[in-house]
Amino acid sequence: MKQNKKHTAKPIEAIVHGVFLVAGLITVGCVLLITVYLIISGLPAIKEIGLIPFLFGKVWASTAKTTEPSFGILPFILTSVYGTCGAIVLGVPVGFMASVYIAKLAPKKLKAVMQSAVSLLAGIPSVVYGLVGMLVLVPGIRKLFNVPDGASLLAAIVVLAIMILPSIIKVSVTALEAVPKEYEDASLALGATEVETHFKVSVPAARSGIAAAVVLGVGRAIGEAMAVMMVSGNAANMPGLFESVRFLTTAVASEMSYSGGLQRQALFSIALVLFVFIMLINAALNFFLKRDKEA
Amino acid sequence: MEANEKSILSVKELCLWYGNHQALKNINIDIPKNSITALIGPSGCGKSTFLKTLDRMNDLIPDVKITGSVEYKGEDIFAPGVDVSELRRQIGMVFQKPNPFPMSIYDNIAYGPRTHGIRNRAKLDDIVEKSLRGAAIWDEVKDRLRKNALGLSGGQQQRLCIARALAVEPDVLLMDEPTSALDPISTSKIEELAMQLKEQYTIVIVTHNMQQAVRISDNTAFFLLGELVEYGKTEEMFSQPTDKRTEDYITGRFG
Numbered sequence: 001m002k003q004n005k006k007h008t009a010k011p012i013e014a015i016v017h018g019v020f021l022v023a024g025l026i027t028v029g030c031v032l033l034i035t036v037y038l039i040i041s042g043l044p045a046i047k048e049i050g051l052i053p054f055l056f057g058k059v060w061a062s063t064a065k066t067t068e069p070s071f072g073i074l075p076f077i078l079t080s081v082y083g084t085c086g087a088i089v090l091g092v093p094v095g096f097m098a099s100v101y102i103a104k105l106a107p108k109k110l111k112a113v114m115q116s117a118v119s120l121l122a123g124i125p126s127v128v129y130g131l132v133g134m135l136v137l138v139p140g141i142r143k144l145f146n147v148p149d150g151a152s153l154l155a156a157i158v159v160l161a162i163m164i165l166p167s168i169i170k171v172s173v174t175a176l177e178a179v180p181k182e183y184e185d186a187s188l189a190l191g192a193t194e195v196e197t198h199f200k201v202s203v204p205a206a207r208s209g210i211a212a213a214v215v216l217g218v219g220r221a222i223g224e225a226m227a228v229m230m231v232s233g234n235a236a237n238m239p240g241l242f243e244s245v246r247f248l249t250t251a252v253a254s255e256m257s258y259s260g261g262l263q264r265q266a267l268f269s270i271a272l273v274l275f276v277f278i279m280l281i282n283a284a285l286n287f288f289l290k291r292d293k294e295a
Numbered sequence: 296m297e298a299n300e301k302s303i304l305s306v307k308e309l310c311l312w313y314g315n316h317q318a319l320k321n322i323n324i325d326i327p328k329n330s331i332t333a334l335i336g337p338s339g340c341g342k343s344t345f346l347k348t349l350d351r352m353n354d355l356i357p358d359v360k361i362t363g364s365v366e367y368k369g370e371d372i373f374a375p376g377v378d379v380s381e382l383r384r385q386i387g388m389v390f391q392k393p394n395p396f397p398m399s400i401y402d403n404i405a406y407g408p409r410t411h412g413i414r415n416r417a418k419l420d421d422i423v424e425k426s427l428r429g430a431a432i433w434d435e436v437k438d439r440l441r442k443n444a445l446g447l448s449g450g451q452q453q454r455l456c457i458a459r460a461l462a463v464e465p466d467v468l469l470m471d472e473p474t475s476a477l478d479p480i481s482t483s484k485i486e487e488l489a490m491q492l493k494e495q496y497t498i499v500i501v502t503h504n505m506q507q508a509v510r511i512s513d514n515t516a517f518f519l520l521g522e523l524v525e526y527g528k529t530e531e532m533f534s535q536p537t538d539k540r541t542e543d544y545i546t547g548r549f550g
Contacts, residue, residue, distance in 0.1 A: 108357075143449070182394035189352060190407040190463055191384035200406070205397055 017289035028236075036273070042272030045265035054269065060236040062255060062263040071266045075274065079153065079239040080248040080277070083228065084221040086157035087164055091221075092214055094161075094249075095168030096241070103170065104198045117171075122166035130230030133159040138231055145242065151233035153245045157204070159227050164217035171216055175209020176202055212288040218279045223274070225249035248274045303328045303467060303497050309363035310346060311353070318344045320521045322363070326514075331489060331498045331513035333529065335505060337549065340518040342501045346469050349499065350386040351379055367467075384411060386467040387460035393452035393475050395444035395459070400427075400436050400506050403444045403455060407463035422462050430458035440549060444495050450481025456490065461496075468492065470500040474507065505545055509533055517541045 006092055046054050049071050057072015064070065100112050107187045134151075137158055142150030186199040203210070225247070233244025234254055246254070251266050252274070302325035311376055319341045326332050334342040347353045349365060365372045371376035382408070395403050404423040413419060423440070427433040432454040434448070444455055453473055460468060468487070474482040487549060489498055489511050502508050508515050509529060516526040517538075525532060525541045536542040543549055 059421045180394070182390060182392060185388075185390060186351065186396065186459070187406070187410075188355065189350065189383055189388035189390075190410060190459065191380040191382075192407075192410045193505055196410060200410070201396055263393055 001253070011109075026182060038268065038275050040273050041261070041265070041268040042275075043269070045269040048262060049269075054266070055273070058238060062259070062266065069186060069263070071262070073248070073266075073270055075236050075238045075246045076246055076270065077273065079232075079245040080222055080274075082155060082239045083156050083160060083232075083245075083247060084218055086153070087160035087221040088214065088218060089163045090157060090162035091217060092168060094171060095217070096210065097164045098165070099169045099172035099176060099202065100198055103173045104202060105194070113258060118166050118169050119164075122170070126163065126224060126227040127230070128161050129163055130183050130227035133231040142244075148243045149233060149244060151231055151244055152242045153232060153239050154241045155231040156228040156245070156247070159231055160221045160224060163227060164220050167216045168213045171213035172206070172210045175206040175213065178209070179205045195292050208288050212285055215281055215285045215288060216266075219278060221283070222277055222281065223249065225253050229253060236289045248277070276281065297315075301327050303368060305366040305369075306349075307364045307366070309345075309348065309365060310361070311348060312360040313339075313356070314358045317350070318521050322523045324516060324523060325495065325524055328497050329493055329495070330510055330513040331493050333502045333508035333515045334499065334518060335503075335508050335515060335544075336518035337544070338503075341521040342518045343471055343532075344501060345518065346471055346501050347388075349362060349467070349469055350383050350388055352383075352388065354379065360371055370517060381453050384463045385465050385466035386469060386498075387463065389453070389456050389460055389468060389470045389473045391472040393456055395447070395452050395455050397443065397445055398439050398509045399439040400444045400447070400455065403459050404462045407459060408432060426458040426462040427455075429492070430454045431484065431491075440488060448481070450477050450484060452533060453481065453485060454488065457485070457492075461492075465496065467497045467499065470498060472503060475503060483508075505533075517544060519544070 045225035049057075049058050054071060054073060055077065056074050057070060058074050059070040059072050060075060061067070061070040098114070098118075102111055102118075104134055106114060119272075133155055137155050138152075140150065141147065141152060141155055183201050184197050187201045188194070192200065228247050229250040232247065232250065234246050235244040235249055236245045236246045237253070239245045248270055255263065256267055296461050304324075304326040306322055306324045306326075307338050309319055309322040310317065314393075322345060334346060336342050337411055342422060344353065348361065349372075353361070359434045361373065367382070367386065370377070396406060398406070404426050408419060408422050413422070424433060427436060432451060435451060436455070444452065447455060454478075457468070457473075457543070477485065486507065489500065492498060493513075500512065512529045513526065515529045515532050517524045517536075517540075519540055525536060525538045527537075532541065535546055536550075
């Protein structure tokens with residue numbers, strides 16, 4: 001501590017110190033601002049509609065003219081939950097096996113190629129995912145399953161599954177590569193094969209990191225808007241695999257531009273619900289990372 | 296050694312390269328059964344490399360080239376069709392740094408037998424107890440078999456690793472400086488253990504500690520710059536070395 005004071009006593013040190021501090025405070029400030037704003041603007045609609053009818057109402061008819069407008073967001077919540085679960089079910093096994101291959105089995109050159117492919121996948125803008133999904137996946141689903149419209153929850157799940165691959169693979173690879181080589185040597189020296197060693201020793205040793213990777217994937221999937229809006233049909237139906245559906249994110253995005261009054265306030269409330277989901281996921285992530293550090 | 300029929304490992308004209316660097320040069324050595332053979336020499340002389348060749352752990356390093364032969368019980372371990380897993384089951388290894396798996400003590404010991412197909416609970420219990428007794432650590436851990444092995448002291452971890460190696464019923468134990476990370480008390484426990492184990496097993500131990508070689512080994516091999524300079528009965532070698540370089544090394548003139 002004393003040493004620190006000595007450093008900051010020099011004027012330039014103090015200034016630099018201050019600049020970094022401000023940068024840090026800006027970040028914290030943004031988070032606080034968004035949180036407070038979301039709570040303030042999200043609560044009124046919930047109060048007016050009622051928490052239960054809002055969260056568990058099955059009908060979203062925000063612009064109904066002839067009848068009373070209805071603001072139930074259960075279809076959006078379930079769509080987001082199903083969509084995310086579906087993406088996890090499809091994406092995690094692929095991502096997991098890919099990361100074991102990249103981290104442990106792949107020859108050097110192939111590993112480099114695969115890793116840059118994964119980075120590239122992470123860098124593709126979501127609108128491009130949406131576009132490719134619209135042009136390839138949606139017609140594909142229509143033909144394959146013989147349904148009237150391919151724009152559906154299934155299409156969104158497939159797009160999301162691909163989009164979460166990079167998060168899952170990158171974090172899992174890092175976790176697997178951090179497993180001490182001594183563990184693997186010990187296993188091999190006991191006569192276990194390479195694959196046995198990786199699945200019985202390396203993967204369990206990296207399990208916290210892999211769990212964190214999955215949670216990160218969940219966060220990415222639940223927060224995605226653009227790509228899923230383009231392939232999911234964007235109608236406020238209760239979710240079904242081949243239904244045209246709307247997610248929490250896309251509900252906000254698609255109505256915000258022309259909304260007003262209670263409808264607008266309700267959109268803020270949807271954003272608040274989404275925010276709570278993300279917070280829970282972050283808490284889970286921190287839990288896994290902390291456990292990893294302690295282990 | 297002259298008593299060829301009693302040797303369990305027989306190495307002939309073994310050369311090993313890492314890329315362009317030759318790490319082992321024309322090694323010829325016969326390791327007798329139920330004895331302790333110490334490998335000594337300065338750092339980088341090839342003794343650990345040699346040890347790892349005996350259970351083919353060098354296979355894992357890219358760019359390794361090996362010529363010559365290593366016969367284990369009369370069979371060349373590099374012959375095509377050799378089951379490396381089975382070879383490593385029979386020739387166990389204990390590493391320099393204690394490396395228990397981050398699992399319970401029980402699971403550490405049961406790992407090897409499970410890998411080789413033993414699922415029966417009672418049988419596993421038996422193996423775990425027998426192995427831990429064999430490594431003289433049973434009394435210290437019998438009440439906490441379900442606890443994480445990483446909670447043990449360094450010396451206990453190393454004996455656990457020896458027990459883990461014993462659990463797959465090997466014939467040979469290769470030890471790569473097993474006491475270099477341990478305190479003197481733990482070291483003497485491991486040395487005692489090694490001397491007990493040679494009744495049933497053949498032990499090859501790499502050591503930096505010449506007193507250790509004198510204390511526990513029957514035969515000693517002195518490596519220098521990838522060559523086997525001298526190999527013979529430990530007492531003879533330390534009392535009257537035949538090679539000048541051996542004499543210089545064991546009297547502490549270099550290394």
